[in-house]
Amino acid sequence: MWSYIVRKLVYNVPVYLGIILLTMAALRVRDPVAGYLGKNATQEQIDRLTQDMGLDRPFYEQYGKFLWQIVRLDFSEESWAQRGRTVKQILIDAIPPSMSITVPSVVASAFIALVVSLISAYFRGRLIDRTLVFFAVLGMSISYLVYIIFGQFFGAFLPLHQQWEFTPFAIQGYEAWTSWSHLSVLGLNIPYPNGIKFENWIEYCMLPVIIGVIVAMGYDTRFYRAVMVEESNKDYIVTAMAKGASKPKIMFVHMLKNAMIPIITRIMATLPFLITGSILLEMYFNIPGMGRELITALIANDFPVIQAFVSVLALLFILSIILTDVLYALVDPRVRLS
Amino acid sequence: MSVQRMLSLAAVIGTMLAAVTFAWGQEKILRVPMATEGPKTLDPVQGSTTYENRCCSQFYQTLLQYKYLKRPLELEPLLLAEMPQISDDGRLWRFRLKEGIMFHDDPCFEGGKGRELKASDVIYSWKRLADPAYRYKNWWLLDGQIVGFNEYKDKQAKRVDAGEPFDYEAEVPGLRVLSDYEFEVELTEPVQQFAWKLAMFQLAVVPREAVETYGTKFSGHPVGTGPFILASESDWKRGTSILFTRNPNYWDDRYPTEWMPEDEQYGFHKPAGQRIPFVDKVQVTFFVQSQPQWLEFQARNLDISTVPDFAFEQMFSRRTKELKRSEARKGLVHFKVPLLDFIFRGFNMEDPLLGGYTPEKKALRQAISLAIDWDEMNDAYYWGTCVVYDGPIPPGLDGFPQTEGHRAPVSYRGPDYERARQKLIEAGYEIGPDGKVVGLPPIEFYTSRGAVSEKMVALLERNLDEVGIKLNPHFVDFSELIEAVNNKKAPFFSFAWGSDYPDAENNLALFYSPNVSPGSNHFNYFRPEYDELYRKIRTMPPGPERTAIYEKMRDMIIEDAPYAGSLARTRYYLNWEWVKNFKPTETFYNYFKYIDLDVNHEERPK
Numbered sequence: 001m002w003s004y005i006v007r008k009l010v011y012n013v014p015v016y017l018g019i020i021l022l023t024m025a026a027l028r029v030r031d032p033v034a035g036y037l038g039k040n041a042t043q044e045q046i047d048r049l050t051q052d053m054g055l056d057r058p059f060y061e062q063y064g065k066f067l068w069q070i071v072r073l074d075f076s077e078e079s080w081a082q083r084g085r086t087v088k089q090i091l092i093d094a095i096p097p098s099m100s101i102t103v104p105s106v107v108a109s110a111f112i113a114l115v116v117s118l119i120s121a122y123f124r125g126r127l128i129d130r131t132l133v134f135f136a137v138l139g140m141s142i143s144y145l146v147y148i149i150f151g152q153f154f155g156a157f158l159p160l161h162q163q164w165e166f167t168p169f170a171i172q173g174y175e176a177w178t179s180w181s182h183l184s185v186l187g188l189n190i191p192y193p194n195g196i197k198f199e200n201w202i203e204y205c206m207l208p209v210i211i212g213v214i215v216a217m218g219y220d221t222r223f224y225r226a227v228m229v230e231e232s233n234k235d236y237i238v239t240a241m242a243k244g245a246s247k248p249k250i251m252f253v254h255m256l257k258n259a260m261i262p263i264i265t266r267i268m269a270t271l272p273f274l275i276t277g278s279i280l281l282e283m284y285f286n287i288p289g290m291g292r293e294l295i296t297a298l299i300a301n302d303f304p305v306i307q308a309f310v311s312v313l314a315l316l317f318i319l320s321i322i323l324t325d326v327l328y329a330l331v332d333p334r335v336r337l338s
Numbered sequence: 339m340s341v342q343r344m345l346s347l348a349a350v351i352g353t354m355l356a357a358v359t360f361a362w363g364q365e366k367i368l369r370v371p372m373a374t375e376g377p378k379t380l381d382p383v384q385g386s387t388t389y390e391n392r393c394c395s396q397f398y399q400t401l402l403q404y405k406y407l408k409r410p411l412e413l414e415p416l417l418l419a420e421m422p423q424i425s426d427d428g429r430l431w432r433f434r435l436k437e438g439i440m441f442h443d444d445p446c447f448e449g450g451k452g453r454e455l456k457a458s459d460v461i462y463s464w465k466r467l468a469d470p471a472y473r474y475k476n477w478w479l480l481d482g483q484i485v486g487f488n489e490y491k492d493k494q495a496k497r498v499d500a501g502e503p504f505d506y507e508a509e510v511p512g513l514r515v516l517s518d519y520e521f522e523v524e525l526t527e528p529v530q531q532f533a534w535k536l537a538m539f540q541l542a543v544v545p546r547e548a549v550e551t552y553g554t555k556f557s558g559h560p561v562g563t564g565p566f567i568l569a570s571e572s573d574w575k576r577g578t579s580i581l582f583t584r585n586p587n588y589w590d591d592r593y594p595t596e597w598m599p600e601d602e603q604y605g606f607h608k609p610a611g612q613r614i615p616f617v618d619k620v621q622v623t624f625f626v627q628s629q630p631q632w633l634e635f636q637a638r639n640l641d642i643s644t645v646p647d648f649a650f651e652q653m654f655s656r657r658t659k660e661l662k663r664s665e666a667r668k669g670l671v672h673f674k675v676p677l678l679d680f681i682f683r684g685f686n687m688e689d690p691l692l693g694g695y696t697p698e699k700k701a702l703r704q705a706i707s708l709a710i711d712w713d714e715m716n717d718a719y720y721w722g723t724c725v726v727y728d729g730p731i732p733p734g735l736d737g738f739p740q741t742e743g744h745r746a747p748v749s750y751r752g753p754d755y756e757r758a759r760q761k762l763i764e765a766g767y768e769i770g771p772d773g774k775v776v777g778l779p780p781i782e783f784y785t786s787r788g789a790v791s792e793k794m795v796a797l798l799e800r801n802l803d804e805v806g807i808k809l810n811p812h813f814v815d816f817s818e819l820i821e822a823v824n825n826k827k828a829p830f831f832s833f834a835w836g837s838d839y840p841d842a843e844n845n846l847a848l849f850y851s852p853n854v855s856p857g858s859n860h861f862n863y864f865r866p867e868y869d870e871l872y873r874k875i876r877t878m879p880p881g882p883e884r885t886a887i888y889e890k891m892r893d894m895i896i897e898d899a900p901y902a903g904s905l906a907r908t909r910y911y912l913n914w915e916w917v918k919n920f921k922p923t924e925t926f927y928n929y930f931k932y933i934d935l936d937v938n939h940e941e942r943p944k
Contacts, residue, residue, distance in 0.1 A: 042478070042856075078554065083381070084554040173579075286623070286624065286626065286630060
């Protein structure tokens with residue numbers, strides 16, 4: 001397996017180099033310095049910053065320099081928009097708020113959608129199945145924004161405004177719910193939680209998580225149900241039924257295991273977004289996570305942050321694809337990593 | 339007195355005492371929103387946005403400030419003991435600082451105790467604008483204004499390029515310290531508008547010790563002389579909120595004693611002469627989206643808010659633009675703040691089709707201008723709350739047309755389709771039988787991308803179609819729009835200008851030929867007579883003579899039509915009635931120190 005992972009990593013190096021090349025080229029199509037300095041900038045200012053940032057150097061030199069920074073995981077470049085803060089600091093500060101929302105959302109939505117899809121497949125064609133499918137389609141059809149606006153109004157504003165006794169959620173905002181320590185790995189300070197204030201998480205994170213779960217559930221349930229239904233038509237199910245296995249056993253033991261490959265693919269595809277966060281949720285709930293940082297950096301033409309962000313995101317995607325292949329082999333013995 | 343009555347009296351006194359004790363012990367925390375992801379820096383020399391202005395103005399102070407309650411806006415001394423003494427030729431400005439003004443207590447000072455502000459601090463702070471480490475972000479404020487300052491900047495840039503440190507000790511001939519509290523500035527020319535710049539937050543005074551102690555971290559560790567401090571660096575939660583805490587050592591600053599007659603109905607005059615600030619803390623929350631801000635305000639979690647577009651009809655009568663009675667009964671107070679906006683559609687005067695100064699070229703631009711219906715745009719997209727006017731000078735400033743409909747003596751403001759067609763004929767075009775202009779290619783129009791922008795362009799297309807002109811819109815990112823305009827590639831474009839200070843000179847500079855693109859003269863307008871007048875008004879003190887020249891310049895621009903316009907927005911503010919002394923403005927932001935709160939108001943959440 002390890003040789004497979006190493007080989008896959010090596011194969012993906014050119015892919016990654018290509019992504020970085022394209023990203024850097026795209027960011028330089030229009031002068032990033034002029035865009036950043038804005039309407040009052042003089043040519044002298046533009047020239048100086050271009051020189052300070054090394055953007056006057058040949059492209060291949062800039063490319064090589066940035067690749068070397070990535071190899072050393074060196075994101076110590078100063079943000080253009082947030083003077084005094086390095087890109088690394090911005091990324092590290094934004095990861096915990098994002099993950100406070102995305103990790104529970106993905107876990108909860110995957111689990112609930114899996115259970116619901118199994119129930120739906122179990123009662124296939126009957127009223128309960130149709131009802132669940134109806135709600136899944138309904139859930140998919142409503143815009144994310146509508147959920148957010150309704151969620152904020154009915155979930156947070158109304159209880160506060162009517163002065164109900166039970167006002168569990170804040171309309172917006174974020175307070176750290178974990179205290180963090182840092183572990184130094186390869187020059188990067190990796191944060192890890194060492195204390196928890198669960199009440200803060202409930203107040204500031206739970207409502208966005210609920211909304212995230214509701215939105216994801218419609219898509220997930222439909223997809224998982226389709227996978228289950230397809231599996232239920234396979235020969236091994238007929239064999240199991242012929243052997244007299246009970247329906248729950250067939251579904252939850254035989255079928256679920258065999259349906260895991262598409263399910264894992266879907267879950268793994270969302271993994272990079274655990275870090276990058278949900279932009280809409282972060283914007284509306286004022287959560288200072290990665291999604292919002294990226295949007296802010298794009299608006300402010302914060303060139304170093306955008307470049308670093310895209311390179312990290314691309315790396316996460318590649319790693320998640322390799323991890324998906326490895327997981328295939330773990331859950332399905334028929335898959336061989338060769 | 340019976341025992342029962344004595345007990346009742348004791349109960350009443352006890353309740354009153356408890357209430358007083360409660361109020362006494364309660365912190366006054368003003369809770370305000372900021373519609374953005376917040377400031378990027380708290381260092382004045384690196385700031386440029388209104389959000390940075392709003393935050394820096396609480397920590398740092400400038401030599402002059404705006405009179406809080408006076409309209410039209412006037413300046414008064416803040417760090418200065420008196421207004422600057424200006425020599426007869428207008429070039430030598432002498433300043434005297436107030437004595438006893440202390441910087442915030444901070445570990446960067448000896449013993450952690452803030453030291454007294456000195457004249458050398460002002461010079462040091464201004465020299466920072468010339469330091470390449472701060473990317474000359476605000477150099478434009480002093481560029482070419484002070485004798486020897488540009489030479490100093492160039493010399494220092496060469497030193498830095500050669501690997502030597504920036505020399506803050508080197509002399510600038512036009513900046514002279516006379517004593518601890520006195521200094522003088524020699525201007526290259528007697529520019530009256532220099533006074534306005536002395537109230538701009540980028541020229542606020544910072545202590546050298548703090549800059550040198552904190553280095554790049556200084557942008558998140560403010561140390562000034564202002565009424566509020568950042569008690570802990572963690573009080574600025576980037577992207578989320580910032581908490582200002584009252585400066586315990588703030589100097590003897592007082593509430594203004596001058597006000598406008600209309601202020602009395604709000605009681606703004608009552609605290610006259612009292613020591614400020616009134617509140618203990620100011621909690622500013624950043625909102626990228628207006629929906630959560632509006633809900634927080636309605637839930638009384640915010641004391642003040644602007645009114646988002648989607649809530650305008652809910653709160654205000656569309657006809658009268660006044661707060662609905664049902665809303666006023668909830669304890670809301672509203673204010674309308676006219677902004678110093680100049681929203682326009684600009685022409686590139688160097689464009690072969692639309693540019694030029696011949697009568698035909700002028701007639702074509704005038705025809706386009708006459709076809710545009712600004713009133714419809716105002717009604718459709720701004721609830722009719724904007725001011726539509728002629729010229730580039732926004733409401734409230736000398737030179738703004740005070741006539742009915744804000745029309746200048748020369749006016750090419752639409753919609754006047756018949757006149758527009760006549761102008762097209764004067765421009766040498768024929769109107770075909772289908773109503774289209776024969777021989778006129780589609781006008782290339784550049785505007786920034788966005789849903790509202792697309793709707794506005796649809797309206798513009800319809801307006802121009804009325805006279806047979808076809809528009810070819812280009813929707814681009816704002817940075818691309820700036821680039822296209824700076825490179826003179828946009829023949830017709832949508833832009834706006836917010837005045838840096840309340841003097842029409844700032845807007846008239848947009849048509850001064852040395853400022854052509856990539857400078858602020860995006861029209862690339864060039865008329866020697868106009869330039870001559872502009873140079874003249876820069877040295878003239880306010881008065882009827884200067885206003886007359888402003889009007890002459892305004893009319894000259896309207897006649898040449900390098901733009902079509904104009905529009906100025908009005909911002910609607912609401913606050914709960916427990917907020918006292920809040921007179922909103924968007925020209926300056928150091929007003930948190932004047933605001934007070936009635937913490938015992940029954941509707942205010944405890």
